[in-house]
Amino acid sequence: MLKRWGSSTSKFALHCSAAALAVALAGCAVGPDYVRPEFKTPENYKEAEGWIAAQPNDAIDRDGWWKLFNDPVLDDLAAQLKVSNQNIAAAQAAYEQARAVVREQRAGLFPTLSLTGNATRADSGGSGSSRIVTDQNGGTSVIAGGDTIRNSFRASIGASWEPDVWGRLRRTLNNANASAQASAADLASATLSAQGELVTNYLSLRETDAEIELLKATLEGYERSLQIAKNRHSVGVAALSDVLSAQTQLYGTQADLAGMALQRDQLEHAIAVLLGKTPASFKLQPAAWNGVVPQVPLSLPSTLMQRRPDIAAAERQVAMANEQIGIQRSAYFPSLSLSASYGSSSQKVSDLFDASTLLWSIGASISQTLFDFGARGARMDQVQAAYNQSVATYRQTVLTAFQNVEDQLSGTRVLERQYGLRQQASEVADRNEQLMVNQYRAGQVAYSEVVTAQASALSSRRSLVQAALQRQTTAVALIQALGGGWSVEAD
Numbered sequence: 001m002l003k004r005w006g007s008s009t010s011k012f013a014l015h016c017s018a019a020a021l022a023v024a025l026a027g028c029a030v031g032p033d034y035v036r037p038e039f040k041t042p043e044n045y046k047e048a049e050g051w052i053a054a055q056p057n058d059a060i061d062r063d064g065w066w067k068l069f070n071d072p073v074l075d076d077l078a079a080q081l082k083v084s085n086q087n088i089a090a091a092q093a094a095y096e097q098a099r100a101v102v103r104e105q106r107a108g109l110f111p112t113l114s115l116t117g118n119a120t121r122a123d124s125g126g127s128g129s130s131r132i133v134t135d136q137n138g139g140t141s142v143i144a145g146g147d148t149i150r151n152s153f154r155a156s157i158g159a160s161w162e163p164d165v166w167g168r169l170r171r172t173l174n175n176a177n178a179s180a181q182a183s184a185a186d187l188a189s190a191t192l193s194a195q196g197e198l199v200t201n202y203l204s205l206r207e208t209d210a211e212i213e214l215l216k217a218t219l220e221g222y223e224r225s226l227q228i229a230k231n232r233h234s235v236g237v238a239a240l241s242d243v244l245s246a247q248t249q250l251y252g253t254q255a256d257l258a259g260m261a262l263q264r265d266q267l268e269h270a271i272a273v274l275l276g277k278t279p280a281s282f283k284l285q286p287a288a289w290n291g292v293v294p295q296v297p298l299s300l301p302s303t304l305m306q307r308r309p310d311i312a313a314a315e316r317q318v319a320m321a322n323e324q325i326g327i328q329r330s331a332y333f334p335s336l337s338l339s340a341s342y343g344s345s346s347q348k349v350s351d352l353f354d355a356s357t358l359l360w361s362i363g364a365s366i367s368q369t370l371f372d373f374g375a376r377g378a379r380m381d382q383v384q385a386a387y388n389q390s391v392a393t394y395r396q397t398v399l400t401a402f403q404n405v406e407d408q409l410s411g412t413r414v415l416e417r418q419y420g421l422r423q424q425a426s427e428v429a430d431r432n433e434q435l436m437v438n439q440y441r442a443g444q445v446a447y448s449e450v451v452t453a454q455a456s457a458l459s460s461r462r463s464l465v466q467a468a469l470q471r472q473t474t475a476v477a478l479i480q481a482l483g484g485g486w487s488v489e490a491d
Contacts, residue, residue: 029167031326084276156343
């Protein structure tokens with residue numbers, strides 16, 4: 001209903017009353033307060049006996065953990081990754097979208113203001129001669145055959161507000177905040193995953209370079225053995241089978257070298273894609289492999305739930321599900337909306353701001369669903385089940401995280417011992433190979449024994465290099481399982 005504007009005292013009293021009512025109503029919120037699901041963490045890791053304990057000054061930024069491998073080329077590639085990797089870019093965009101949703105939901109807590117204006121010109125119709133008439137306010141009307149063409153102008157400013165009576169809007173905002181935090185954790189997970197994949201591929205490529213150099217050096221020895229077999233055959237002291245065996249071994253190793261070249265190309269292509277580049281535009285020159293295996297200090301198991309971004313994302317999903325319960329529960333209570341407008345209506349633009357033409361209105365509406373055949377109850381059951389599902393997912397994520405850490409700790413310990421044994425085996429195989437070659441030159445053994453010794457020596461050398469890579473990649477997996485990186489040195 002429109003009314004003429006009254007006294008300033010009445011206006012002030014009206015606004016104060018509406019504000020007081022809204023504040024009083026907004027103090028009530030329905031639904032459960034969020035409590036993080038309980039999870040009993042072990043005091044220590046099962047496989048951590050004899051491990052280095054992390055100290056407070058051991059923590060470094062997650063974006064620098066690969067520096068523990070002491071490789072400048074890797075440092076440069078990792079710096080490019082965060083800028084160019086498309087999976088990280090997608091996760092970053094999702095996070096920005098979630099933050100925008102938070103801003104949108106926060107705006108819903110405040111009134112909405114609108115400004116409107118319109119102008120109309122009406123003709124009641126008729127025929128005959130027309131004439132112009134001037135009224136006492138200076139306005140003009142065109143009278144045609146006894147009918148009038150009138151101008152009308154109106155301008156107003158309005159406001160509408162839905163007070164957060166039962167906490168629905170606040171819970172919607174909390175839901176959006178939790179979603180944004182989950183997106184931030186997803187971004188951290190995507191970044192850590194891409195970094196781990198880059199480091200693993202890079203270390204694998206350098207190990208491939210090492211195997212290629214190993215095969216090249218071995219081929220030189222096989223070529224010398226082939227020449228020895230040919231020389232002995234030419235003077236009649238060795239059978240043709242010795243030459244054929246030497247050739248078979250040489251050609252087979254050359255085929256292995258070609259296969260390693262293919263493996264290197266594929267790793268290089270994978271690194272290029274991780275960096276957001278086409279394989280044709282990217283090249284990594286062969287370089288020495290330092291084989292560094294960093295020592296990774298362990299934090300307490302209780303901190304794992306704080307460090308792992310996937311755990312953080314799962315926990316925020318539980319918080320979102322909890323807020324949905326409150327949102328759905330508010331549907332059992334009435335909703336209230338307030339509105340007000342202030343404006344003017346006149347036949348002349350110049351009179352729009354005249355006090356005599358000012359109009360105002362204020363109103364309130366309340367609505368309540370009385371019966372919906374169980375629809376609200378069904379929605380409550382849905383969100384409660386979704387909450388239970390999110391809690392189970394969260395706990396399973398935590399369990400999987402502890403499994404990952406224990407697996408990598410066990411793997412690190414076993415691979416360290418395995419590497420030592422393979423090192424010993426390689427040294428023994430090298431000595432046996434040299435012994436067999438010398439004895440063959442002296443005519444003391446058959447060439448088949450030389451071939452066996454050489455094959456065993458090459459296999460042992462390659463196994464040693466591969467074991468070193470396994471130790472490195474397990475260190476990478478352990479760092480990822482712990483949710484970030486550490487440095488043994490104090491800051």
